Amino acid sequence: MKNLIIVVLSAVCIVLLGTIIFSKDKGAVDTAVNDKPFAGVTIRLAKQYGMQYATGYIVEKMNLLEKYLPGATIEWSSFGGGAAITEALISGHLDVGFMGMPPAVIAIDKGADLKIASGVCVPPFDLMVKEERLQSIADFTPQDKIAIPGISSTQHILLSIAARDKLNKARDFDSNMVAMANPDAYSSLVSGTEIVGHFTTMPFLELEARQGFRSILTGKEAYGDASIVCVTTGKFHSNPSVYAGLIGALNEAMDLLNSQDPKVLEIIAEVEKISIDDAKAFLDWPGTNYTANIYGLMGIANYMYEVGYIKNKPELNKLVWENARALIGKRTGEVSPVEKILGQ
Amino acid sequence: MIKHILSYKIARRILYVIIFVAVWQGIYMMNLFSEILFPSPATVVNTLIKEISDGSMIIKTSYTLYLIIIGLLVSFFITAVLVVLANVSVVLKDLMRTLISVLDPLPGIALLPIAILWFGIGKAAIVFIMIHSIVWPTLLSVMAGFDSIPKIYREVGQNIGLSKIKMIRDIYVPAAFPNILMGIKNGWARAWRSLIAAEMVFGTTGAVGGLGWDIYLKRSYLDMPGMIATLIVLMIIGILIEDLLFSSIEKHTVKKWGMVI
Numbered sequence: 001m002k003n004l005i006i007v008v009l010s011a012v013c014i015v016l017l018g019t020i021i022f023s024k025d026k027g028a029v030d031t032a033v034n035d036k037p038f039a040g041v042t043i044r045l046a047k048q049y050g051m052q053y054a055t056g057y058i059v060e061k062m063n064l065l066e067k068y069l070p071g072a073t074i075e076w077s078s079f080g081g082g083a084a085i086t087e088a089l090i091s092g093h094l095d096v097g098f099m100g101m102p103p104a105v106i107a108i109d110k111g112a113d114l115k116i117a118s119g120v121c122v123p124p125f126d127l128m129v130k131e132e133r134l135q136s137i138a139d140f141t142p143q144d145k146i147a148i149p150g151i152s153s154t155q156h157i158l159l160s161i162a163a164r165d166k167l168n169k170a171r172d173f174d175s176n177m178v179a180m181a182n183p184d185a186y187s188s189l190v191s192g193t194e195i196v197g198h199f200t201t202m203p204f205l206e207l208e209a210r211q212g213f214r215s216i217l218t219g220k221e222a223y224g225d226a227s228i229v230c231v232t233t234g235k236f237h238s239n240p241s242v243y244a245g246l247i248g249a250l251n252e253a254m255d256l257l258n259s260q261d262p263k264v265l266e267i268i269a270e271v272e273k274i275s276i277d278d279a280k281a282f283l284d285w286p287g288t289n290y291t292a293n294i295y296g297l298m299g300i301a302n303y304m305y306e307v308g309y310i311k312n313k314p315e316l317n318k319l320v321w322e323n324a325r326a327l328i329g330k331r332t333g334e335v336s337p338v339e340k341i342l343g344q
Numbered sequence: 345m346i347k348h349i350l351s352y353k354i355a356r357r358i359l360y361v362i363i364f365v366a367v368w369q370g371i372y373m374m375n376l377f378s379e380i381l382f383p384s385p386a387t388v389v390n391t392l393i394k395e396i397s398d399g400s401m402i403i404k405t406s407y408t409l410y411l412i413i414i415g416l417l418v419s420f421f422i423t424a425v426l427v428v429l430a431n432v433s434v435v436l437k438d439l440m441r442t443l444i445s446v447l448d449p450l451p452g453i454a455l456l457p458i459a460i461l462w463f464g465i466g467k468a469a470i471v472f473i474m475i476h477s478i479v480w481p482t483l484l485s486v487m488a489g490f491d492s493i494p495k496i497y498r499e500v501g502q503n504i505g506l507s508k509i510k511m512i513r514d515i516y517v518p519a520a521f522p523n524i525l526m527g528i529k530n531g532w533a534r535a536w537r538s539l540i541a542a543e544m545v546f547g548t549t550g551a552v553g554g555l556g557w558d559i560y561l562k563r564s565y566l567d568m569p570g571m572i573a574t575l576i577v578l579m580i581i582g583i584l585i586e587d588l589l590f591s592s593i594e595k596h597t598v599k600k601w602g603m604v605i
Contacts, residue, residue, distance in 0.1 A: 101482050103564075110380050145465065151564035153379050155358055179560075184457065193464040252458050309565070 027326045036071025040241055043072055046088060046097040048077045050182075051202040051282050052228045054268060055083035056098045056291060058253040061267045067252075068245035080181070081150050086231075088115055095236040096246060100154035101294075105301045108319055109310035113234035116320045117243070117293040118250050119227035123201045124287030125158060125219030128189070128208045131196055136216055138167055145178045146197035147185030152309070154219075154300075156228050157198040162222035163301050170307050189213070200284050203272060210255065223303075225295035237321055247292075247323055254290040259285065263313070294324055383569040392573035405577060408539065408554035411467060415474030415535050420528070422475065423482045430487055440483065446482035452538035458546055470542045477538040484529035489523025490516060522598050529590055536585075540578065 043065060047056045051211065059065060077094075079085045082103030088094040090112045098120055107114055123211045127146065133139055137159075140146070148155040150173070158175060163173030178195060182204050188195040190211055197216075198208060205215070219226055230250060237243050257263045260283055268279035301314035316325065349355045365385050366438040371377075372384045395401040452473040459469040493516060501515045519526070543556025553561070555574055560572040 083566070084568070085564075086380065089382050092378075105562075106566055107380075112378070112380055112566075151561055180465075184460065188460055188465065191461050193460065195465060271368065 001081065006249045008259075017065070023057070023194075038069040038242065038245075039071035041069065041072040041239070042075065043069070043242065043246070044075045044077070044094050046085045047076050048079055048081075048085075048098055049271065051063070051272065051285075052121045053098050054257055054271075055120035055250060055253045056230075057271055058257060058264055058267060059249045062253070062256070062263065064249035064252055067243065068248045069242060072242070072245075081153075083150065083152065086112065086114070089231065089233055092235075093226060094233075096232050098228060098230050101226060101229055101297055101300055102152045102157045103156060104229060105297075105304055105314065106310060107231075108150055109312055114231050115162065115234070115237065115296070115318070116229045116294060116324060117232045117237070118230045118247060118292045120230050120250060120254065120290070120292075121228045121229060122225045122287070122289040122291060122295050123219075124205060124285055125155060125201055125226070126198065126205050126215035127159070127217040128197045128205065129197045129216055130189075130211075130213045134196060134216060136166070137162060137173075140176050140197070142175065142323075143194060143311050144176060145194050146176055146199055147180045147188065147249075148177050148178050148199050149182055149185070152318070153163075153179075155201075157300055157304060158219050158222040158226060159199050159217075160215060160307070161300075164303075164307070187212055202285055202288070203278075205285070206278075206282070216250060218287065223296065223299060225287075226290075226300060227291075227293070227302070229294060229296070229297075235330045241280040243321075251292055254292060257290040289302060289303050292324075293327060294320065307325065352462075352529060361403060380566060381568055383572065387569045388576070390571045391569040392576060395570070395573060401573075401577060402556050404553065404574075405581070408543070408556070410583075411470060412474070412535055414469050415478065415539065416531065418471065419475045419478035419482065419494050419531060421534070422479050423486060423527070423531075425444055426479070426483050427486050427490070430483075431490060437487070440487065444480050444484050447476070448484065449475070452477035452534070453545070458541060470539065471541045473538050474535045477534040479529040481534055482531040485523045485527035485530060486520065489520030489527070492523070493519040494495045518601070523603075525590075525593065525598060529586070532590075536582065 018199050043055070044064075045060075047053060047060060049057075060074075060076050065072065079088070079097070082097075085094065085097035085099050087109040089097055090107065094115075101116070104114065104116055127137070134144070138329075146159065148159065150156070156174075157180075159177060160170060160173060164170035166172065166205065178185075180195075182200060184194065185200070186200050186204055186207060189198050189208065197211075198204065199217075200208070230246075232243065232246070241279035260280060265276050265279045265283075268274070268282070269276050272282070274282070297319060298314065298316060301310070301319065302312045305313055350359070358496050370377075371381060376382075394400070426440060430440045455476055456469070456475055459472045463469040463472055497515050497519055498511070502513050506514065539554070540556035540559075543554045544560045553579055558574050559571055561569075562574065
């Protein structure tokens, strides 16, 4: 009888143990195959701060790449400008970067294996001044300096276009521009140095407006809308499903931004160190649009070619990947609305 | 024969440069890096020749040298005044030492945001940074030089009845000269580094700028051959000043007088 109990108990134990081991094995195999199809893929992205780069940090903080590419390793690093990002993309230290269009156009013109994958934001650009005598850019004397965030920044090219159209000056107006990081420019402007203007975007527009500065030129008046874009390397683009995952994640982030999802407002407030109400106000700021369409690309690239910032005549095929071209559509019949946006 | 040629410093240096260029060309030909980031030596030399012949490199170099000369002259004047004050009163000397120990370790470039707010974005801010970088180390070595003059030198001077001015001219300055020269050398080195660093932080985009600003501009336009060409000019200037100018001053003064430091 005793022996029988031991045998039964042992049998039960073995069956239980076997079930546990078996089910565990099965489970492990299942997760490896189905739940993490992108295990082993590493994506290295560069982010920048400021409202115009919100699409990037929303993708990061809401783990959207992890959602579209389960199992992939996602690495984010911070950069302070487009020039540093293009260097890292070219040298193979990054796969994806967010920047204004001019640094991307310059890198592609130099033969770098990069293309624009998507627009991520059309931000408001304004030239902020305080002095009464400054009513338009025609009133700037050679001593009056305008701060821009960098050479070959979107602001630099937009202001240069305005100078050509309104003053017939183009690159000569460069001597009125000073390259300074936005926070430095803000403190120089407020403390009253020879910097009397700041061509900038959010949140500095709002900060300066509070200090009594006003806009005398918008990016739209200077040229038109100009996108902040997402750029990827050719190597990254050559893996279609991973590339598609990036585009999906970007689109979702932009949709969440435009619909002012509560979680998105929280993230903006945290990253930009502002209140939730301010985050909402910044998203509602006139001229702000989170869209995958690339606004102003060919106009800006052609201008850069005309005045000699780049050497080769820009071609859309060399500047953007196929998904961005697909937004334009077929090349017969009437010009599509997006084609008008691109300035073709 | 080869040994004889290599006994000359200049010959050895030329050999090192040739080896360096050969290694560079070798890496370039192995195609390890994108050509945009790693141009061939020939492209760089062509860019340098082009920029020198169209005059743009000359203008940028002159601007940088002009700024550094202003910085050095003003700083040496300030140092001289401070040294005189330090030798007049013990309290002032103590104050000077405190100032040096507090301010000398502060990198010039760290003061740039303050300099921009006080002096704006023109030459004044850059010269301010240079003065800060030069004055403290120079003052330190000049004061040390005066302090280390053996008492017996002074006593000899007094014994033969030299006037105060003659004491300074013929005894103090020559006796402290190795330290003064070292101070000037340090001052130059610090000024040169802080000037290039400050120029790289801000500048007007189209107007005349110096070599530091040129590097920043070329980086924005991904002009790697141009950047390396400017770096070569920076190196050449460094070598000319430190190796040729200072060593010839040393040769004709300190070494000739037998006071090698």
